[in-house]
Structure formats: structure tokens, C-alpha cells
Amino acid sequence: MKVENPFGTLFDQIASKKSGAEKADTNRKNFSEILEKAKGPGPTEGKSPLAAPGEIVSKMELTSVQKKALSRGEETLTLLGHLAGLLEKSADSSSLESIAGALDSNSSELLALKTKLEQGDPLAKTIDEITVLSMVEKIKITRGDYT
Amino acid sequence: MSKDKAETKRVVLIVEDDDEVRSMLKDYLTFLGYETVTAADGLEGLNRIKERPYDLVITDIAMPYVSGIGIISILKKEHPEIPVIAITGYGYHAEELAQEKNADYIMGKPFDVQKLKEAVEKLIS
Numbered sequence: 001m002k003v004e005n006p007f008g009t010l011f012d013q014i015a016s017k018k019s020g021a022e023k024a025d026t027n028r029k030n031f032s033e034i035l036e037k038a039k040g041p042g043p044t045e046g047k048s049p050l051a052a053p054g055e056i057v058s059k060m061e062l063t064s065v066q067k068k069a070l071s072r073g074e075e076t077l078t079l080l081g082h083l084a085g086l087l088e089k090s091a092d093s094s095s096l097e098s099i100a101g102a103l104d105s106n107s108s109e110l111l112a113l114k115t116k117l118e119q120g121d122p123l124a125k126t127i128d129e130i131t132v133l134s135m136v137e138k139i140k141i142t143r144g145d146y147t
Numbered sequence: 148m149s150k151d152k153a154e155t156k157r158v159v160l161i162v163e164d165d166d167e168v169r170s171m172l173k174d175y176l177t178f179l180g181y182e183t184v185t186a187a188d189g190l191e192g193l194n195r196i197k198e199r200p201y202d203l204v205i206t207d208i209a210m211p212y213v214s215g216i217g218i219i220s221i222l223k224k225e226h227p228e229i230p231v232i233a234i235t236g237y238g239y240h241a242e243e244l245a246q247e248k249n250a251d252y253i254m255g256k257p258f259d260v261q262k263l264k265e266a267v268e269k270l271i272s
Contacts, residue, residue: 064243075214082190082212098193102213105220 069113069123073130076106083137093147100141103134110134156182157202157271162192162218163234164210168256172205175260176267189213193221201229202271208235208245219248230270234258 062070083091083099107130114127140146159181163169166187173183184201186192190212196204204222208215219231233250235242245253252266 071214072216075212075217079190079212094194094197095190098190098197098213101193101221102190102217105217105224109220 063118065113065116066121066123069110069117069127072106072110072113073126076103076110076130076134079103079106080133080137087146091146096141096146100138103138103141107131107134107138156180158182158184158199159267159271160184160186160192160195160201160204162186162189162195162204162206162210162215164188164207168207168234172263175263179264179267181267181271189215189218192218196222196226200226203230203232203267205232205234205267208233216245216248219245219250223249232263232266232270 079099079102083096086095086099110127110131114124117124117127159176161169161172161176161183163172163185164187169185169187173185176183181202184195184199186195189206189210192204192206192210193213196218204218206215206218215233215235219233222229222231230251231249232252232254233245234254234256235245236256242253242255251270254263254266
């Protein structure tokens, strides 16, 4: 009984896709020529305006202060989202007070972190926006707008 | 247990969003003779803090709405006398932040219950 090797069949199919012309072309070239072709144009031939993947990754590396600021900013936005959800129902004053306290604490920390950012860091603007939003909501809670 | 002994029970607030870890901490601390109060997230934790005094707060770091870092910040500002144990499951800067915010003890997950017991006894005494 003949048992067909499924892998063998698959390899055969892939191999058969290489047309005769391509196969002949490959045979004519040596390995270095094929490698050069695969690599594409070199750095001197038509340099791409796009950054190489490695360059993008290195530019995204964050400092410790940026990581902390992003973490606190994200937490604050989640808290504001939770506040919005609570206000759609009926929020108890205790929860609102806790949220106000947390918003106040987060804002203070974000502002402290902002002073440690390098000059011109775009994160500073984001911190300002989150802080303003937080403080407005905190004032609304303490003023009794939501109760 | 006598009434006097029950009245002198130290109270520990456990703020942990993971049900299993919270339940384990509660059972273990109850077994050790402490009274426990639990909160399933940071916001509930802040509510519990306002309700009564505590001898110790154990808080996870990564939690929804208000993180353990937020809890520690507020707690150290409003109740600096209450010791805090921070439990952190993810490295990067959580541990550093917990130290910055003056957590009295920091434990990584998974933690050793014997070390937890020692830390609790040391901080409560």
C-alpha cells in the first residue's frame, strides 16, 4: 500500500509554482547576486525618506518620567471615564468624594512629573489637558454639581 | 474567643482586584487572628479608608480606576500613621513608584505567605 507523504506533496506544489523561466534564471546567478537582489537598493541608491524599523523603535523608548506620567495620565483618564459612567446612573456622594480625592492626587503628581520632563516634550501638553479636565471635574464634585 | 480579645483585634484593609488573591489574603489574615475588610478596586479602597480606622492596609498596585500608587499617595497624605504593604505583580516601574510613595513594604507576586506574615506582624506591632 502506498502512503503519500503530505509534506512531500506540499513541497512538490511549491516547487512546481516556480516556473521554468524563474528556475533557469536562478540557476544562472550565483548566491551573492540573488542576495543583492533580495536586499534591494543599497543606502546610496535612492535612500528612502522613511526611517528604518530600528530607528522608530529607538525613538519610542521612554524615559522613566515619561513612563510614570503616561501611567498616571492613563489612570486619570480611566477614572474620568468611570466618573462619567457613574454619573449616568446615580452616584453616591462617598464614591464621588473618593474620585475627587484621587483626581486631586493624580493631578498633583502629573504636574510634579511635568516639571521633570525635558523641555519641548509633547507629553507636557497632554499632561496639561488631563490636569485641567481633572481639576474641573474635581471642582464640580466638591461644589455639589453632581449631587 | 473572649470579648476582650475580639475587641483588640487589629484591622487590616485588603485592596486587591484579583478575587482569588483577595480571598486568599482575607482567609490567611483571618487565620492569623486579624479582622479584615476587603475592597475589589482602588476606588472602593478609598471609600473603605474613609469609613473607619485601620491598623494596616495591603494594596495591589495594578488596579482599575485608582491604582495602588494612588491609594498609597492619598493614604500617606491623609493617614501617614497607617502602614502600607504594596503588592505588585508587574515589574517595570511599579516597585519604584511604590517606594517613592513610601510604601512600608513591597512584595512581588507570587509572594511567600511566611514573609507576608512577618511583614504584617512587624508593621502592626
